Amino acid sequence: MMQITVKLNGKNVTAEVAPDMALLDFVRDHGCYSVKRGCETSNCGLCTVLMDGKPVLSCSTLAVRADGHEVVTMExxxxxxxxxxxxxxxxxxxxxxxxxxxxxxxxxxxxxxxxxxxxxxxxxxxxxxxxxxxxxxxxxxxxxxxxxxxxxxx
Missing domain, CATH: 1.10.150.120 ([2Fe-2S]-binding domain)
Structure with missing residues (x-):
């Protein structure tokens, strides 16, 4: 397990995550249900979130990559x-x-x-x-x- 801190929708969130946890699962675990699981192959865009203002596909981005960054969901x-x-x-x-x-x-x-x-x-x-x-x-x-x-x- 690894500890990360992410500014999620304006609030700092610190959590223990598995090294292979997808950002999609991290944001959903923290109540951001607008982020949807679709293809899980980076082809549909349903899981799009903004990381430091840029769109990223959260199904193919590891949660640990968001450590120290700002993530915004529709919420x-x-x-x-x-x-x-x-x-x-x-x-x-x-x-x-x-x-x-x-x-x-x-x-x-x-x-x-x-x-x-x-x-x-x-x-x-x-x-x-x-x-x-x-x-x-x-x-x-x-x-x-x-x-x-x-x-x-x-």
Whole structure:
């Protein structure tokens, strides 16, 4: 066992973890149930969290790698997540909603990194998010509407 300290959603969490524990299991053990287990092969994006502001796949990141870092899940950015989630719902882009938490985490990170992304840049940034319900057009419309809204709010 190894002791790690992670700033999880703004709070320092110190815990004993096995060397092979996935970050996914660590955050879920600490009440972050928005982080979902999907493919466990780094292909679907359901387990996306932000580590030091960058999206990472928590199913393929060891918890010990997060030692000394800041990890944010949807529980830690609820207001922003709800705000963008309303745009997804408005465009009918969340259908079953299973992929939404990982998708939202990536969109929030993208919005902080890119001011005016093109459709191709958006598609590339979000290429690791698998949605089985949609053709991604609703999500793209929601992202553009959200970006326009954010520009107007500034």
């Amino acid at each position: 830690g950015c609820q207001e922003e997540a709800e705000e963008f989630g309303a745009f997804l719902a408005d465009q009918g882009a969340e259908q079953c909603g299973y992929c939404s938490p990982g998708f939202i985490m990536n969109v929030l990170a993208m919005c902080k990194e890119m001011e005016n992304p093109t459709d191709d840049e958006i598609r590339e940034y979000l290429s690791g998010n698998l949605c089985r319900c949609s053709g991604y057009e609703g999500q793209l419309r929601a992202i553009h509407a959200y970006l326009d809204y954010k520009k107007g709010a500034k």
